[in-house]
Amino acid sequence: xxxxxxxxxxxxxxxxxxxxxxxxxxxxxNIKRVALxxxxxxEERDDDKKLLAAPRRKIAKVxxxxxxxxxxxxxxxxxxxxxxxxxxxxxxxxxxVFLGILNDHGxxxxxxxxxxxxxxxxxxxxxxxxxxxSQNKNPFSQVEFAAFVEDNLKDIASTxxxxxxxxxxxxxxxxxxxQDMRFKSAIRLQNGGVQMSFVQDDDxxxxxxxxxxxxxxxxxxxxxxxxxxxxxxxxxxxxxxGKLSFWFELIRQDKVLEAATQTLITQIRxxxxxxxxxxxxCLQQ
Numbered sequence: 019x020x021x022x023x024x025x026x027x028x029x030x031x032x033x034x035x036x037x038x039x040x041x042x043x044x045x046x047x048n049i050k051r052v053a054l055x056x057x058x059x060x061e062e063r064d065d066d067k068k069l070l071a072a073p074r075r076k077i078a079k080v081x082x083x084x085x086x087x088x089x090x091x092x093x094x095x096x097x098x099x100x101x102x103x104x105x106x107x108x109x110x111x112x113x114x115v116f117l118g119i120l121n122d123h124g125x126x127x128x129x130x131x132x133x134x135x136x137x138x139x140x141x142x143x144x145x146x147x148x149x150x151x152s153q154n155k156n157p158f159s160q161v162e163f164a165a166f167v168e169d170n171l172k173d174i175a176s177t178x179x180x181x182x183x184x185x186x187x188x189x190x191x192x193x194x195x196x197q198d199m200r201f202k203s204a205i206r207l208q209n210g211g212v213q214m215s216f217v218q219d220d221d222x223x224x225x226x227x228x229x230x231x232x233x234x235x236x237x238x239x240x241x242x243x244x245x246x247x248x249x250x251x252x253x254x255x256x257x258x259x260g261k262l263s264f265w266f267e268l269i270r271q272d273k274v275l276e277a278a279t280q281t282l283i284t285q286i287r288x289x290x291x292x293x294x295x296x297x298x299x300c301l302q303q
Contacts (some may be wrong), residue, residue, distance in 0.1 A: 119133050173237065185231070
């Protein structure tokens with residue numbers, strides 16, 4: 019039946035009826051075309067949404083908070099032939115998202131799917147990762163940097179060629195002791211560190227020396243409840259009006275994030291066995 023004929027029927031009923039009237043239904047009864055007051059326009063109604071006791075298929079959009087829950091949901095509601103898992107990551111921007119499409123298209127072109135049952139998992143970063151990333155390249159005064167090192171001393175990793183946590187703590191304590199002194203000079207040492215000299219403003223003969231490391235190593239989980247990874251950092255300083263400011267520069271944190279994400283990907287792939295894609299599924303809105 020043509021749309022114009024259906025519209026004529028609706029207009030006729032509009033003159034006689036005062037309540038919604040069903041004009042025509044699909045053979046399976048999924049779609050009903052109904053004339054509705056006040057202007058009696060012809061509209062389509064999907065029984066799956068409201069009128070049936072239960073939906074004919076699963077439609078959902080859920081968010082999971084850990085990898086284990088994400089895997090469990092995929093295994094509970096998905097299948098090996100019609101469910102896919104996607105990972106979209108921008109390591110430099112610090113963004114990683116996993117998306118499971120439980121009713122995705124399969125290999126059979128004659129059996130297209132709706133792609134509207136989704137499970138989303140955004141890994142939560144650890145407190146340690148968030149703290150160091152948020153302060154990356156942020157200038158500190160001597161006292162501020164000393165306090166930051168002391169508060170996060172457990173994150174310092176003792177690796178070959180890098181200072182230990184005890185050595186970093188000693189440096190931080192010396193920073194605090196010299197906070198009222200004026201910077202005089204710095205000499206680069208053969209071990210890669212820097213020896214700094216400080217003097218009192220009213221007594222230039224009183225000289226205080228301290229060693230500053232030019233880089234150090236960190237070790238902590240990238241993701242909450244995840245494996246620990248090594249992250250190296252450079253220590254920088256600037257002198258202005260006789261006062262020092264310090265900051266650290268993390269070295270290729272994007273590669274560390276990539277390694278942690280690859281570990282997650284391996285775990286999810288092995289536990290689900292579903293087809294896995296690295297990219298964007300480009301779902302229709």
